[in-house]
Amino acid sequence: MLLPFAKASVAAAVLAVALAGCTSSTSLVTKRTQGYEIPASALQQIRVGQSEQLVTLVLGSPMSTNSFGDQTAWYYVETKVNQTSFGMAMVQERTVLAIYFDKNKKVADRAVYTLKDGKVIPIESRRTPSFGEDATFIDSILSSF
Incomplete structure (x- = not known):
């Protein structure tokens, strides 16, 4: 039989071992960046009149491109998220760098969106009604006989 002092010592030792396992490396929430990391120094290097090749040298390939008429846009997206140990991600910050090129493939403008x-x-949850009835796979097979 343990003495009351011994019971308290054992309980304290168990608690100390349990708390020692709780370090910052086993945090329930981790912070990470998805996509590009857009440094401020790279933003300052992109100016009107520069070529697509120079933009590619500074920022790399864009995440997405868009063409409309004789203009092209390149998009670089940086998303900072907090992700829980359970897989749930919460977006904390998003930055989209859009670089617009003219027909001569020179920078016409740039914009930063947050x-x-x-x-x-x-998202619209209503369904468009169909004529007739909704048939399941089994119904369509049976109706063919």
């Missing part, structure tokens, strides 16, 4: 510039678009 989460504040974005708009949330609700």
Whole structure:
């Protein structure tokens, strides 16, 4: 039988070992960056009139491109997220660098967009009604006989 002092010592030792396992490396939330890391020095190097090749040397290949008319846009996206140990990711910050090129493949303009510039678009959950009835796979097989 343990003495009351011994019981308290054992409980304290168990608690100390349990707390020692709780370090910052086993945090429940990790911070990470998805996509590009856009340094401020690279932003300062991109100016109107520069070529696509120079932009590629400074920033690398774009994440996405878009062509409309005789202009082209390159997009570099940086997203900072907090991810829990359970797999849930929460976006903390998003930066989109858009570089617009003219028909001569020279920088015409550049813009930096953040989460504040974005708009949330609700997804429509209604379904378009079809003529007739919705048939399952089994129904369509049986109706062919």
